Amino acid sequence: MADIVLNIVLGLLTSAIGAAAGWLVQRLRRRRRLARMQEFFGMPGGSDCLLVVNRHVSSAHGHSVHRDDVSALMELAVLVNSCGARPEILAHDQTRQGLGDKAEFCLGGPASNERAAAHLGWRLPSVQFSYDPGTSSGAIQVGEQEFRQEPTAEHSPGWTYALLARLDPGNGGRPTFLIAGLTAISNHAAVRYLIGRQGELMRRHGSHGSFALILRVINPGRYGPDVVERVADVSEAAIAPAAAPVGALPAPSAPARTP
16 A cells, blocks of 8 residues: 555656656746847847837828738737837837837838838838839839739739848847838738748848848738748848949948947
């Protein structure tokens, strides 16, 4: 009888030790995963993060926001909260802050976001956005490459594009994520891609440094922001100096941050 009791006690102790060890391993994994995420997004616990909101280009009200952009902002806010950071939401034309002091998510292309236009002109000078007046068509031009929006047709699903870029100021500064689509739904799709593929992006591009990707959003009218594919890494082409008019002064380079 004593042997039976001893075996039961030993079995319970073994199970308890195994459960405790498994819990500890899972906890360490979660902590490492959180630390990697905080490093990649530049949002250590307790830090502040800037969310720059664009405007609804079709609205008569200057500070209206498209519902897809609102949804994108909500998903970004969840990401910020999961890193233990605090979001600060500002309109694109009310933001007067430099780069590197806070992590930043800048939403929208240059037609709807003045700060995005500034980021493109300074850090990604070879990226140009164009919109065809009176149509729903537009394009992103990166050097010699053009990524043109296609409407859904009988024999084509149609697609639109977004630029997803991480701009690292260097010297320990916190990154800016530029999420610039041709449409509000492509902004939303790029946010979902960034959040859902963060592990892949870390492995491919590292936890620091800059990159610029072109994403294609397939048939957004039917699939919304859910079907997204990466079509090009334009990191090198995007930072190349844009062709300057004859007689123009060269564009200023990004200054080094002081520690």
